[in-house]
Amino acid sequence: MNSLLDWLDVRTGYKALVHEALNEPIPGGAKWKYVWGSTLTFVFAVQVITGFFLWSAYSPSTLTAWESVYYIQHVMSFGWLVRGIHHFAAQAMMVLLGLHFMQVVIAGAYRAPREVNFWLGLVLLQIVLGLSLTGYLLPWDQKGYYATKVATNIVGVTPVIGPQLQQIAQGGTTYGHHTLTRFFALHAGVLPALLVGFLALHIYVFRRHGITVSEADQKKPIGKFWPDQVLMDAVACLGVLATILFFTVWKGAELTGPADASEAYSAARPEWYFLFLFRFLKFEEVDKLGLVFGALYVPGAIMGVIALMPFIGKWKLGHRFNIAFTFALLAGAAFLTAIALKEDSADKNYQAAVHMAEFEGHRAVELAREFGIPSTGALSLLKEDALIQGPKLFARHCASCHRYNGHNGLDQVPMREVEENGEKKQVEELATAADLGEFGSRNWITKVLTDYHTTFAPLKNSGERGERFLQGEMAEWVKDNAETLKKPENADSLKSLVEFLVAEGGREELQPFDPALVEAGKAIFKSGQLANGSFTSNCADCHTLASVGEGAGPGYPTLTGYAGKVWLTEFIKNPAHDGFYGSERNLMPGFEGKISDKELKLLVDWMVGDYFRKK
Amino acid sequence: MEPSSSLPPDQPTARRNFLAVAGSLVAGAIVSLTPLMAGLAFFLDPVLRKKETFKGGDADGFLPVTTLSELPDDGTPLRFALLADKVDAWNQFKNQSIGTVYLRKFEGNQVIAFNDTCPHLGCKVDYQEASQTFLCPCHASAFKLDGERMNHIPPRNLDTLEVKTDSNGKVWVKYQDFQCGVEKKGAV
Numbered sequence: 001m002n003s004l005l006d007w008l009d010v011r012t013g014y015k016a017l018v019h020e021a022l023n024e025p026i027p028g029g030a031k032w033k034y035v036w037g038s039t040l041t042f043v044f045a046v047q048v049i050t051g052f053f054l055w056s057a058y059s060p061s062t063l064t065a066w067e068s069v070y071y072i073q074h075v076m077s078f079g080w081l082v083r084g085i086h087h088f089a090a091q092a093m094m095v096l097l098g099l100h101f102m103q104v105v106i107a108g109a110y111r112a113p114r115e116v117n118f119w120l121g122l123v124l125l126q127i128v129l130g131l132s133l134t135g136y137l138l139p140w141d142q143k144g145y146y147a148t149k150v151a152t153n154i155v156g157v158t159p160v161i162g163p164q165l166q167q168i169a170q171g172g173t174t175y176g177h178h179t180l181t182r183f184f185a186l187h188a189g190v191l192p193a194l195l196v197g198f199l200a201l202h203i204y205v206f207r208r209h210g211i212t213v214s215e216a217d218q219k220k221p222i223g224k225f226w227p228d229q230v231l232m233d234a235v236a237c238l239g240v241l242a243t244i245l246f247f248t249v250w251k252g253a254e255l256t257g258p259a260d261a262s263e264a265y266s267a268a269r270p271e272w273y274f275l276f277l278f279r280f281l282k283f284e285e286v287d288k289l290g291l292v293f294g295a296l297y298v299p300g301a302i303m304g305v306i307a308l309m310p311f312i313g314k315w316k317l318g319h320r321f322n323i324a325f326t327f328a329l330l331a332g333a334a335f336l337t338a339i340a341l342k343e344d345s346a347d348k349n350y351q352a353a354v355h356m357a358e359f360e361g362h363r364a365v366e367l368a369r370e371f372g373i374p375s376t377g378a379l380s381l382l383k384e385d386a387l388i389q390g391p392k393l394f395a396r397h398c399a400s401c402h403r404y405n406g407h408n409g410l411d412q413v414p415m416r417e418v419e420e421n422g423e424k425k426q427v428e429e430l431a432t433a434a435d436l437g438e439f440g441s442r443n444w445i446t447k448v449l450t451d452y453h454t455t456f457a458p459l460k461n462s463g464e465r466g467e468r469f470l471q472g473e474m475a476e477w478v479k480d481n482a483e484t485l486k487k488p489e490n491a492d493s494l495k496s497l498v499e500f501l502v503a504e505g506g507r508e509e510l511q512p513f514d515p516a517l518v519e520a521g522k523a524i525f526k527s528g529q530l531a532n533g534s535f536t537s538n539c540a541d542c543h544t545l546a547s548v549g550e551g552a553g554p555g556y557p558t559l560t561g562y563a564g565k566v567w568l569t570e571f572i573k574n575p576a577h578d579g580f581y582g583s584e585r586n587l588m589p590g591f592e593g594k595i596s597d598k599e600l601k602l603l604v605d606w607m608v609g610d611y612f613r614k615k
Numbered sequence: 616m617e618p619s620s621s622l623p624p625d626q627p628t629a630r631r632n633f634l635a636v637a638g639s640l641v642a643g644a645i646v647s648l649t650p651l652m653a654g655l656a657f658f659l660d661p662v663l664r665k666k667e668t669f670k671g672g673d674a675d676g677f678l679p680v681t682t683l684s685e686l687p688d689d690g691t692p693l694r695f696a697l698l699a700d701k702v703d704a705w706n707q708f709k710n711q712s713i714g715t716v717y718l719r720k721f722e723g724n725q726v727i728a729f730n731d732t733c734p735h736l737g738c739k740v741d742y743q744e745a746s747q748t749f750l751c752p753c754h755a756s757a758f759k760l761d762g763e764r765m766n767h768i769p770p771r772n773l774d775t776l777e778v779k780t781d782s783n784g785k786v787w788v789k790y791q792d793f794q795c796g797v798e799k800k801g802a803v
Contacts, residue, residue, distance in 0.1 A: 046650045053654035071705040077660040081653045227635035234642035241646050372670070372700070372707025 022226035024207065028217025030228035033107075036100035037206070038233035039240050041199065043093045046241075047131075048192065050086040055188055058138065060180040063377040065140035066258040067368075070378065073255055074365055084248030090132055092244055094273040097125060098330070105309065105326045108319050109212035115310035117205040120198055122307060127195045134187035136271060140180065142357050145259035146268035148183075149175065150278075154295040175261065257360030258379040263392075267353035269344070276336035279343075302329065352411035363388055366614055390606020393599055397591065398436070400429075401462070405437030432462035433588065439607060440505050440563025445498045450485050452478035465587050472585070473542070480536045489532035496521035497539075504545075505564035509609030544579070554582030568604045669713045669790075671699040677779060677787035680728075684784060686720035692742045692749075692760070693718055694731060697790050714790050716776060717742065717749070719760070728776040728788045729762055735769040737795045749773060770798045 009015045026034075057076060059068040072079040101121070104110060110118035137148040156166035171178025223229070270278050277299065280286060286294040305312075305325060312318040344350050360382060367381040374380055382388045394402075394409035408414050414429040434456050438444040447455045452475050459466035469475065485494050500521025503513040525545070528535035544558040558579045561567040570577070572595075576586035591600065605611055656663070672678050680695050687693065694717050701711040717729045729749075733740050738753035748765065749758040757765040762773035777789040791802045 042646060045647070049650045049654055053657050056658055057660075067705045072657075075705070076657060077663045078653050078656045079660070082650075082657045085650055085653065227632065227639045231635045231639040231642070234639045234646065237646040238642045241649060245649070368705065372702060373705045375706055375708055 022230070024210070024225035024229075026211055026223040026225055026229055027213045028220040029223030030225075030232050031217075032232055032236070033103060034211055034229060035233050035236035036096060036103050039236050040093065040096045040100055041203075042233075042237040043089050043096060043240060044195065044199065046089045046244075047086060047093070050082050050089070051188060051192070053082050054086055058184075060138065060184040061177045062140060062175075062180065062259070063177075063375070065138060065180050066255070066364075067373050067378050069139040069141075069255060070365060070368055070373075073253065074369070080252060081248060084253045085244055087253035088244045088247040090135060091247075091271070091273070092240055093128055094132065096240070097128060101125070102326060102330070104212075105322055107212045107214070108313060108322075110310045110322075111212075111313050111319075112310070114205075114209050114212070117202060117209065118310055119307060120202045120205065122303070124195065124198050124202060127191055127198065131187060131191045131195070132271065132273075134183045134191065137183050138180070138187060139255055140259045141254075141256040141361065142259055142263075142265045143254070143256045143268070145175070145261075146265045147270045150268065150270065154291065157291045158296060159292060175259075254358075255361050255365070256357040257364050257382060258377065260379055260382075265353070265357060267350055267357055269340075272337065275340045276333035279336040279340035282340075349412045349415075352407075356410055360388060367612065370612060370614070384602075386602045386605035386611040389599070389602040390611075393595070393603040394436075394606070397595060397603070401431065401433040401588070403431045403435045403437070403458075406435065430461045431458040432466065433458055436607070440502070440507060440568075441510065442498050442502050444563075445501050446494065449478065449494070449497070450482045452482075459587075462587060468585070469587070477535075477537065484530065484533045484535070487532055490530045493520075493524055493530040493532075497524045500525055501559060501562055504559055504562045505567065505608070506561065507564055507608045507610075554578035555585045557581060563608070565604055565608055565610065568607060569600060572600060572604070667702045668792075669699040669701055670707065672789070673787070675789065677777070677789045680716070680718065680786050680788050682784045683720065683724050683726070683780060683786060686718055686726065686786070688720060688722075690719045690721050690760070692729070694742070697788065699790075714792070715739065716788055716790070718778075718786065718788075724780060724784075726778045726780060726786055727762075728778045730774040730776055730791070730793065732774070732792065732795070733769060734771050734774055734793065734795055734800070740773070770796060771800060774800055 391409035399408035499517035528538035542556040573592040574590040575588040576583045696712040701708040733751040740749040756769040
């Protein structure tokens, strides 16, 4: 073995190199505070390794990026682990950069003759920021897409060359295939290559000057890099790796729904380490001074001060200023981050949007697993899915009057601005029509029959015509018959009537229907005869059923197929039709021509619960 | 500060030094091998995990191909494409040709099926009407009508596939690809 190593040494001289690398003297001995640079190098190595493997499975285009990341994360062996490590190591890198930077400033390691190395470090910082920014877009999910858009739009406001820069970054005026190929080339090629180059320079210059040692330590005995400091470095790296693995297992790398340029994502936020900048830009005063000021000049000025630290440090109080500046910067960033997090956690609509994005991510994965992804991409799975599109269509078309379990279908409560004592305030927009969360269910029909007034209470907010509904014939009928229906002896009769009406709709999610109950209910519908007493007037006196009577004419909604797919579709198209409320009484706008057939189908399928469910 | 040109003195005890060396090596091995091994396992996914190449067959994986009446009674081979939903990693392509087969019918409605991929190196063999043989255009592998090889270019006979016919006269084939270049017929 030794002769072989000697043979190799004669030809390569590796022994001298290893000796040089490992035998760096450390005045004052090895110290834990020296580990940060090594941990950063380690995390970068982790990124190179995991990045290479991810590269072997990733496909950068708008039709394959999300899809391949889904495949990596949810299908491939250990994909979740490799992607999780890459994802959280990127975040660990930001934390370690901060710690390394603080250590450098506190130790005054920027002082002569180490200025150049300090600047090399700043270049490395910029490259790492570039890597995190370009990496964020690659999964092409809603979160990354919209967060990155903000960044490229900031590039676009650069004076003079902004628009051109933005187009170069995006590969055109909008986001598309070309954006991904470019970001990927930057993320996996250009930036890592630059990082390796600058890191080599950084370490070379560092070795030239050695560790910055405090005056007290300089008098102490000299320690060795190998194995004393290496052990501390390795243990620190172990700690970093354990933290990364902890988050990988505990949280896992997130993948929200596939990016959808047509759908605004109201929960767009940058990654947490950019959150302070995001919050800074939101200040009204900053906003007034313009995006260029907040997004370019201020960060530019801060970077300028940092770059000048070696010179500032020469002044009498310069070093103290540098430390104070660094701490002020970190405190400011922490403060702004805290405000941003606090505001977001208090913002219900923001939380709802985050929840929706996560839900879309889960749903896209569920659909992809079940049906495979069509060549038109995973987004088309979501676009054809009633469970995803239904609530959106409800929020867009129905929620100005109706609610769905108290919200707009998307867990948000419609708000409007009012002025109170000269102050603008957000108040909840009142519903003017029934809450449709349970529409057509057994519970709904029971409520309509026994508690009409509560069910349709929001109608009173719609003025005189709404009042007419609340004092109309059906309201009167319920007033007259609710007591009878609610009698304990009539519980079965009510159940039968409800079962009959639910069976009319034939909705899949409400099945199975009890045939005996349906028959009994039908008899009650026609005759009004209950176990104990009878109705003041029969249902069939007013409401048409294909198999029963003729009905009383316009204004009495037909109950054939009540709340089923066909019924609901026709009702939404034209509720003023004679088979429903009739033009005299109807309050609801008809949606024929206002909503496409496809959208109407998705909305109705969602309302009647007809969509894929995982078994 | 200029780097010290003299080597640091060997002040720690040998025992302490040994622990530090061992600790460094162990911790170093863990941190470097964890991402590497995870990545390697990930890279080996194609051999670690069984994947479907198509969807749409019946419970046993048979696909409908044609009907008995479409096949000539004299045993002349006819080539058919098999249609199914092709699965390529995450994508599913509806109703694509996932492969082609030759079918031959004999008396008593017996049907045999050949995968038309040459077992030599994977080109598609063609049926030659005049010589009544299957010939591979790539390296001149030749097979008799019953699939037996006629020269020693291919390592084995043409690969047969499982066939079944149902009561409606429909012919079903269980499509499989086999490893090329080896004597033993093994599905891939």
